[in-house]
Amino acid sequence: xxxxxxxxxxxxxxxxxxxxxxxxxxxxxxxxxxxxxxxxxxxxxxxxxxxxxxxxxxxxxxxxxxxxxxxxxxxxxxxxxxxxxxxxxxxxxxxxxxxxxxxxxxxxxxxxxxxxxxxxxxxxxxxxxxxxxxxxxxxxxxxxxxxxxxxxxxxxxxxxxxxxxxxxxxxxxxxxxxxxxxxxxxxxxxxxxxxxxxxxxxxxxxxxxxxxxxxxxxxxxxxxxxxxxxxxxxxxxxxxxx
Amino acid sequence: xxxxxxxxxxxxxxxxxxxxxxxxxxxxxxxxxxxxxxxxxxxxxxxxxxxxxxxxxxxxxxxxxxxxxxxxxxxxxxxxxxxxxxxxxxxxxxxxxxxxxxxxxxxxxxxxxxxxxxxxxxxxxxxxxxxxxxxxxxxxxxxxxxxxxxxxxxxxxxxxxxxxxxxxxxxxxxxxxxxxxxxxxxxxxxxxxxxxxxxxxxxxxxxxxxxxxxxxxxxxxxxxxxxxxxxxxxxxxxxxxxxxxxxxxxxxxxxxxxxxxxxxxxxxxxxxxxxxxxxxxxxxxxxxxxxxxxxxxxxxxxxxxxxxxxxxxxxxxxxxxxxxxxxxxxxxxxxxxxxxxxxxxxxxxxxxxxxxxxxxxxxxxxxxxxxxxxxxxxxxxxxxxxxxxxxxxxxxxxxxxxxxxxxxxxxxxxxxxxxxxxxxxxxxxxxxxxxxxxxxxxxxxxxxxxxxxxxxxxxxxxxxxxxxxxxxxxxxx
Numbered sequence: 001x002x003x004x005x006x007x008x009x010x011x012x013x014x015x016x017x018x019x020x021x022x023x024x025x026x027x028x029x030x031x032x033x034x035x036x037x038x039x040x041x042x043x044x045x046x047x048x049x050x051x052x053x054x055x056x057x058x059x060x061x062x063x064x065x066x067x068x069x070x071x072x073x074x075x076x077x078x079x080x081x082x083x084x085x086x087x088x089x090x091x092x093x094x095x096x097x098x099x100x101x102x103x104x105x106x107x108x109x110x111x112x113x114x115x116x117x118x119x120x121x122x123x124x125x126x127x128x129x130x131x132x133x134x135x136x137x138x139x140x141x142x143x144x145x146x147x148x149x150x151x152x153x154x155x156x157x158x159x160x161x162x163x164x165x166x167x168x169x170x171x172x173x174x175x176x177x178x179x180x181x182x183x184x185x186x187x188x189x190x191x192x193x194x195x196x197x198x199x200x201x202x203x204x205x206x207x208x209x210x211x212x213x214x215x216x217x218x219x220x221x222x223x224x225x226x227x228x229x230x231x232x233x234x235x236x237x238x239x240x241x242x
Numbered sequence: 243x244x245x246x247x248x249x250x251x252x253x254x255x256x257x258x259x260x261x262x263x264x265x266x267x268x269x270x271x272x273x274x275x276x277x278x279x280x281x282x283x284x285x286x287x288x289x290x291x292x293x294x295x296x297x298x299x300x301x302x303x304x305x306x307x308x309x310x311x312x313x314x315x316x317x318x319x320x321x322x323x324x325x326x327x328x329x330x331x332x333x334x335x336x337x338x339x340x341x342x343x344x345x346x347x348x349x350x351x352x353x354x355x356x357x358x359x360x361x362x363x364x365x366x367x368x369x370x371x372x373x374x375x376x377x378x379x380x381x382x383x384x385x386x387x388x389x390x391x392x393x394x395x396x397x398x399x400x401x402x403x404x405x406x407x408x409x410x411x412x413x414x415x416x417x418x419x420x421x422x423x424x425x426x427x428x429x430x431x432x433x434x435x436x437x438x439x440x441x442x443x444x445x446x447x448x449x450x451x452x453x454x455x456x457x458x459x460x461x462x463x464x465x466x467x468x469x470x471x472x473x474x475x476x477x478x479x480x481x482x483x484x485x486x487x488x489x490x491x492x493x494x495x496x497x498x499x500x501x502x503x504x505x506x507x508x509x510x511x512x513x514x515x516x517x518x519x520x521x522x523x524x525x526x527x528x529x530x531x532x533x534x535x536x537x538x539x540x541x542x543x544x545x546x547x548x549x550x551x552x553x554x555x556x557x558x559x560x561x562x563x564x565x566x567x568x569x570x571x572x573x574x575x576x577x578x579x580x581x582x583x584x585x586x587x588x589x590x591x592x593x594x595x596x597x598x599x600x601x602x603x604x605x606x607x608x609x610x611x612x613x614x615x616x617x618x619x620x621x622x623x624x625x626x627x628x629x630x631x632x633x634x635x636x637x638x639x640x641x642x643x644x645x646x647x648x649x650x651x652x653x654x655x656x657x658x659x660x661x662x663x664x665x666x667x668x669x670x671x672x673x674x675x676x677x678x679x680x681x682x683x684x685x686x687x688x689x690x691x692x693x694x695x696x697x698x699x700x701x702x703x704x705x706x707x708x709x710x711x712x713x714x715x716x717x718x719x
Binding site: 077090101105158 | 667672
């Protein structure tokens, strides 16, 4: 279980999260909605361990271990994954080589690099990622949609226990949102990944069918609910709760 | 300190920048040397070097004239760091053995062992057309595969070249880099020893590299190799050089001169993987003369040395001649890599590309110094210069000094320069996928170097990546 308990976070001395509680079991999908500046992305970066985000209090437990003491790479190797809102471009490093190194950092030396590449190509096909992107430099010159899809490809390849998708749907058209949602659902089914999806828009809820939805305002979860709450938000948005 | 260090284990502040990852810093005893010159250079020493080599009179005269030029030439004011070099504290000629071994088996065991540790003879068996190993001032071993010798390819030390082909040497020696080109070309001309002499006959394409490996062993040693490559019409050759030295704390001096003649339609690729220990002053002059439709390519990698001053150049003398320089420099700690290139366009429709990449960290300094000169007859010519610098921390420094002189219209010039701080966002992105900060730094730097590394033959590419990784170890932050 990923247990976020009473987490308080400040950035450059400014309080952003004022005690957030969420519990995610393996195989569950949770959505966090809320207006700009409510602290959704701060929660994502805090989970990943970005040094800019200072944890003033609370705990984050990953299967019983408090990960707040861990460096970001250790968190990743423990099974946490962040799909970035703005994936970073890295010239000269191919997607497949990068993922091989990341995979080996987590799971140990591969038996066959060729098998791994084949596996990546299959995943790329499932996620509608153009095959040549896997051989190109990481995010270098990719379109916005391509970057987001490659984030999900990375998630599929690295098989995290828990993943945070930070506004993966923003800037995408409906078809792309549908593909990504299907991809995420397939990963959840295959690896029992627990997922937090951070979003502005209710439209992704339709395809993602989350188990729980949380509305975050001013650094606090002000309302949470199950499938019926999700359906309500899908129709009318979260504005009524802000 | 690591910005992404585990919270409960902050790493201690560590400003020791010279890494101890240099694996080739061992040394051999020098007591058995056949000749170990006293420190300092004078006329008697130059006469002695020339006598040892039993040279023709014109070469001794050239040396003595060059010595006068060396003494007369001031240090360039713009050249940083060389004024602290004490020329009196260098041994100018070191001859390890009296007679040159005829085969690898005859090489003294300690020298053989040194080259074995570096992996040089192994390299020959696997992927080279020919190999020369130079130890201190002299070639210690050399071979060329029979198939190339039979086609008339000459691959000798410069001393042997002068002995066996005196007319050819006299015709080309000092013709593209005159003695007085700069203080260090004059010094080299005065006391040169070793280096390579290569002749590739018309139309011969050598498909594997010829390689020379240079090893400095003694403390306060000077190495002054002189290389001359003549690629006759329509021929092709790749020449590669590697080097290393023991880890002393006092200065050694390496001042080489490399002259290349690329005849009509010929192509020469010259690869350098410079890995001197961080006490070596590496002051090298390299220039190619390129005739009609000829193609000169410098692939220049500088990782070692205390100070490197080197601007591989080409004079595009024939119509349609092409020149390319791709270089990468890595500087950390006290290191300064002052590198670049010069493109001299003399003929019409000539083209040149200079791509310079540099990485500095932990107080290291990289400088790009380049000159593009397009003469009055070089109409229709093209030049492109790209300088990319990657800076790791505020202690490090990178400068770019481009010069362009254009004496004709109808030319195309492009200049791009980028300077990037290694991005915290890039590091965090990779780290969040499970890479340690060090692995992430290596990956970013490898990616940065990739456009150059991918042009190297496989074995050199592997070696370059290994050296870059070593440079990055324990140093990101």
